[in-house]
Amino acid sequence: MKFTRRDFLKTALSGTIASVLPLGGLRILKPGEVRAEIEKTNVRWGFLVDTYKCVGCGFCVKACKLENEVPYDAPVTRTWIERYVILKDGRVFADTPMGGRDGFVSLKVRETEIKPADIAKAFFVPKLCNQCEKPPCVQVCPVGATYQRADGVVLVDRSWCIGCGYCIMACPYGVRFFHPVYRTAEKCTFCIHRLVKGMKTACVQACPFGARQVGNLKDLNDPITKVILNERVAVLKDEYGTKPQVYYLGLDKNVR
Amino acid sequence: MEGYVHGLEWTTKELFTYPNEFIYWSIQIVMYPLMTGLVAGAFVLSSLYHVFGQKDLKDMAKFSLVFSFALLIAAPMPLLLHLQHPLRGTEVFFTPHFTSAISAFGIVFFTYSMIVASEIWFVYRKFFVEQALELKDKEGILNKIKGCIYRILTLGAYDISEEALKKDEKAIKILAGVGIPVACFLHGYAGFIFGSVKANALWMTPLMPVIFIMSAIVSGIALCMLTYILIMEWKKFRIKTSKKPWELTVEDVKGAELELIRKTSKYLVGFMIAAITLELLDLVFRGYTAVKSWDILRSVIYGKDFVNIFILQYGLGNLLPFVLLLLPKASIRRMVIALVLVLFGVFMMRWNVVIGGQAFSLTFSGYMHYHIPIIPHNIETFKEGLMGALVVGVMPFVLFWAFNKIVPSLKYK
Ligand code: SF4
Ligand code: SF4
Numbered sequence: 152m153k154f155t156r157r158d159f160l161k162t163a164l165s166g167t168i169a170s171v172l173p174l175g176g177l178r179i180l181k182p183g184e185v186r187a188e189i190e191k192t193n194v195r196w197g198f199l200v201d202t203y204k205c206v207g208c209g210f211c212v213k214a215c216k217l218e219n220e221v222p223y224d225a226p227v228t229r230t231w232i233e234r235y236v237i238l239k240d241g242r243v244f245a246d247t248p249m250g251g252r253d254g255f256v257s258l259k260v261r262e263t264e265i266k267p268a269d270i271a272k273a274f275f276v277p278k279l280c281n282q283c284e285k286p287p288c289v290q291v292c293p294v295g296a297t298y299q300r301a302d303g304v305v306l307v308d309r310s311w312c313i314g315c316g317y318c319i320m321a322c323p324y325g326v327r328f329f330h331p332v333y334r335t336a337e338k339c340t341f342c343i344h345r346l347v348k349g350m351k352t353a354c355v356q357a358c359p360f361g362a363r364q365v366g367n368l369k370d371l372n373d374p375i376t377k378v379i380l381n382e383r384v385a386v387l388k389d390e391y392g393t394k395p396q397v398y399y400l401g402l403d404k405n406v407r
Numbered sequence: 408m409e410g411y412v413h414g415l416e417w418t419t420k421e422l423f424t425y426p427n428e429f430i431y432w433s434i435q436i437v438m439y440p441l442m443t444g445l446v447a448g449a450f451v452l453s454s455l456y457h458v459f460g461q462k463d464l465k466d467m468a469k470f471s472l473v474f475s476f477a478l479l480i481a482a483p484m485p486l487l488l489h490l491q492h493p494l495r496g497t498e499v500f501f502t503p504h505f506t507s508a509i510s511a512f513g514i515v516f517f518t519y520s521m522i523v524a525s526e527i528w529f530v531y532r533k534f535f536v537e538q539a540l541e542l543k544d545k546e547g548i549l550n551k552i553k554g555c556i557y558r559i560l561t562l563g564a565y566d567i568s569e570e571a572l573k574k575d576e577k578a579i580k581i582l583a584g585v586g587i588p589v590a591c592f593l594h595g596y597a598g599f600i601f602g603s604v605k606a607n608a609l610w611m612t613p614l615m616p617v618i619f620i621m622s623a624i625v626s627g628i629a630l631c632m633l634t635y636i637l638i639m640e641w642k643k644f645r646i647k648t649s650k651k652p653w654e655l656t657v658e659d660v661k662g663a664e665l666e667l668i669r670k671t672s673k674y675l676v677g678f679m680i681a682a683i684t685l686e687l688l689d690l691v692f693r694g695y696t697a698v699k700s701w702d703i704l705r706s707v708i709y710g711k712d713f714v715n716i717f718i719l720q721y722g723l724g725n726l727l728p729f730v731l732l733l734l735p736k737a738s739i740r741r742m743v744i745a746l747v748l749v750l751f752g753v754f755m756m757r758w759n760v761v762i763g764g765q766a767f768s769l770t771f772s773g774y775m776h777y778h779i780p781i782i783p784h785n786i787e788t789f790k791e792g793l794m795g796a797l798v799v800g801v802m803p804f805v806l807f808w809a810f811n812k813i814v815p816s817l818k819y820k
Contacts, residue, residue: 222409231426245772250426261422278425287605293512294495295504313498314491316431317509323606325425325769331410334491390699391605407423407770 194302196341197368198397199375199384200277204362207232207275212252214357218342220332227328228252229339230279230354235405236260239271243405251275276406277363279354280305280326280339281387281395288318288327288338297336303368303396304343309335323391341365368396413491416788417778424773430765433791434779435489437761438799440597440619441626441754442482445803447590448627449475450523457526457583469530470638471631473816476523477807483516485799488790508600515593522589526582528560529575531814533567535560556813594623601760608700608771609707609764614689621682626753628675632668633746636739639664661739668742672732675749683725686756703771711774712763720759724752 215230216223232251236244244260255275258265286305289297296311297318307318312335319327319336330337342352346365350356355363366375378384378400385402386395414429449471456468487493500517503510528535535557542554595616601607602615643657690708693701708716731745762777780792789795810816 225410225412226415227412227427243772245423245770247423247426290506291508291604292504293507293509294498294502311495311498311502312492313495315486315489315509316491317507317600319427319431320604321606323769325428328427328429329413329431329491331412334411334413407772 193367193369195368195396196282196302196304196343196346197366197375197379198279198282198341199364199366199378200397200399201362201364202274202276202399202401202403204360205232205275205277205358206360206362207234207251207255208359209251209254210357210359211277211354211363212250214353215339216252218345218353219340221337222331225331226250227331227337229326229337230277233276233278233406234260234273235276235403236265236273237271237403237405238265238269240269245405245407272403274401274403276399276402277354278324278326278387279397280341281324281393281397282341284394284396285392287321287323287391287393291317291321293317300343304341304346305338306340306343307336307338309333312336323388323393324395411787413787417780417791419776419778420768420773421776422768422773423770424768424775425770428768428775430762430775430777432761432765433489433777434793434796435485435791435799437754437757438485438796439482439489440594440623440761441757442478442485442799442803443594443597444619444623444626444753445630446475446478446482446519446627447594447620447623448625448629449478449631450586450590451624451627452631454583454587457579458587467631467635467638469816470634472523472527472530473810473814474634474803474807476520476527477810478803479516479520479523480806481799481802483512484802485796486512488795488799508596508603511596515589515596519586519589519593522582522586526579526586527814528562529579529582532561532564532575533572534814536565536567539565560813591620591623595620601764606769607764608704608767610760612689614685618682618685618689621678621685622753622756624678625675625682626750628671628678629746629749629753632671632675633743633750636664636668636743636746640739665737665739668739669737672737672742672745676729676732679725679729679749683721700771703767707763707766707774711766712759715755715763716759720752720755723748724755725749728752 209232212228212230212232215221216228219229221227221229226249228250230250231247232255233245233247234251234255238244244263244265246260248255258267282303282305284303286299289299289305292298292312293315294311294313296313297305297307299305309330314329314334314336316329316336319329322338327336327338329335342350342354345352352363352365355365364375366373368376368379370376371380375398379398382400384398384400386398387402387406389395412429414431414433417433418429420428453468453470453472453475456465483496487496490496499510500513503513505511539554539557539561542550542557545551545554598616598619601610601619602612604610639660643660646657646660693704728745728748731741731748734741765775765777767774780788783789783792783794
């Protein structure tokens with residue numbers, strides 16, 4: 152019989168687990184749970200948005216809608232781009248027509264025509280689910296249809312959601328909506344179906360400028376973890392105590 | 408566009424809002440706390456007789472108990488109509504997720520309905536037995552069915568001796584006593600559903616459950632006073648029109664009626680003061696502390712919703728009935744006007760909380776308006792429009808009529 156290194160590790164691992172379990176003492180974990188526990192210690196998906204790089208083309212929104220089958224012409228979307236225009240007199244204009252799906256091609260913000268000479272600064276901010284460490288949306292679901300995976304991603308079980316909308320009310324970021332076809336709560340999933348296959352999310356892949364990046368926050372060698380650790384990054388609305396896990400480079404105080 | 412975007416039809420947006428924001432909680436969520444509030448109020452009134460022995464409320468007690476049950480059965484209806492998947496609604500009972508305030512609904516609701524149902528059973532047990540025995544040998548299919556229903560309702564307990572009935576009395580008293588805090592809890596937790604949403608700047612306050620309980624008692628007392636007056640008017644009408652001599656005259660009834668209404672209105676005024684004080688405290692506190700959200704809240708409270716809040720809710724719904732109730736020389740007609748206004752005020756309060764809480768965007772730089780669908784053109788605009796609200800409003804009366812066929816609560820001897 153050959154005893155490979157893999158076999159050795161396997162045996163050692165199950166041996167360790169087996170010896171720890173009786174001490175932990177309360178219940179025997181199923182194999183799936185053990186795997187989940189191990190994964191838990193290895194992966195925490197996070198996101199990095201570099202607002203300096205975003206040009207507001209909306210490719211990510213398009214890609215997301217197609218990838219995740221959110222009706223293309225519905226005004227709801229899992230991810231969106233906001234445009235902020237701050238004038239020299241201090242006034243702030245912001246908009247997100249169709250979630251920025253078709254890009255920003257007009258100098259009009261809603262009804263107001265903006266003169267380029269008046270602009271002090273202008274920029275774009277991509278938004279998506281923050282996969283909060285303490286997600287209030289999960290807390291309030293009365294039937295447990297929305298839940299958090301061990302790797303941090305918050306998902307909705309379409310076969311279980313009763314469509315009460317409590318989670319939509321509870322999310323401070325306005326991320327959730329009812330899926331127009333399934334009529335269940337819908338949100339950005341970090342394209343978890345792609346991540347688990349080793350691919351990038353649809354929006355990351357579609358962004359021609361590298362403004363969006365996804366990675367494993369538990370891996371210190373991951374490019375986005377390095378940036379988050381070494382650069383000055385910010386998160387959205389941290390006053391709600393949700394511990395959001397989408398980090399922004401170049402976030403402005405005017406961003407809502 | 409493929410599919411149906413929930414909220415799109417009745418929401419208009421102004422200035423900068425997130426793309427996914429709509430009025431997701433509409434008229435049915437206004438109806439829900441209104442209904443549970445009435446349930447609590449009606450039950451408290453029936454308990455006044457059973458627990459505190461207010462003899463003059465004897466007829467009222469039976470009525471408000473059965474009516475409270477009808478209201479209770481109708482109370483989950485707005486929740487159900489509001490769900491996108493109503494058929495999965497039972498999951499709240501079967502797979503509750505206990506960190507959610509809504510999941511408590513199943514437990515509180517069942518506990519409370521068990522209490523009310525068993526209290527009704529004890530109150531009517533003697534009647535069930537009598538009916539079952541009387542209908543036993545009668546001919547006719549209808550009598551057979553009725554007899555069968557009553558036989559089932561007796562649950563096999565045919566003992567109606569003095570002693571047994573004494574025991575019933577005791578059970579009723581205990582149930583009515585336990586029911587009061589549970590009724591308040593049923594409603595207080597409805598306030599918690601809103602008060603605990605930290606994402607909503609208007610809703611998030613620990614005062615919310617207390618404010619809800621106070622206004623629930625106000626609405627409950629008002630509705631019961633109103634129905635009491637209606638029943639008394641009916642009684643007077645019966646005395647006037649019937650040929651047979653009654654032991655009471657119209658004047659007797661009138662005197663007793665006015666006396667009781669005057670007494671009860673004191674409680675009503677008291678609870679109104681408590682409710683308004685709490686609401687104003689909340690408002691003053693928000694204005695004084697003026698945290699980040701205050702700018703947008705102020706523009707909603709003093710601007711967009713000014714008419715709804717200060718004219719309709721506080722003016723018409725609180726101040727005017729307050730004056731009407733306190734002016735000397737009360738008359739029944741004035742009381743009726745005041746009570747209708749009080750009920751309207753409580754409805755507006757629910758509206759201003761539920762719809763007002765969604766009138767501003769999470770961006771704090773935009774607004775949303777709810778246009779209640781009047782004439783439905785699909786199932787959504789029916790459910791979450793005026794028609795759906797009317798159905799919910801009428802439902803308790805239909806249920807009450809049906810219950811009354813089996814447990815007559817309006818018979819006078
Ligand atoms: S951003 Fe919103 S939907 Fe996403 S996890 Fe946080 S609270 Fe939930
Ligand atoms: S809408 Fe669905 S996922 Fe959201 S809280 Fe209700 S049942 Fe849960």
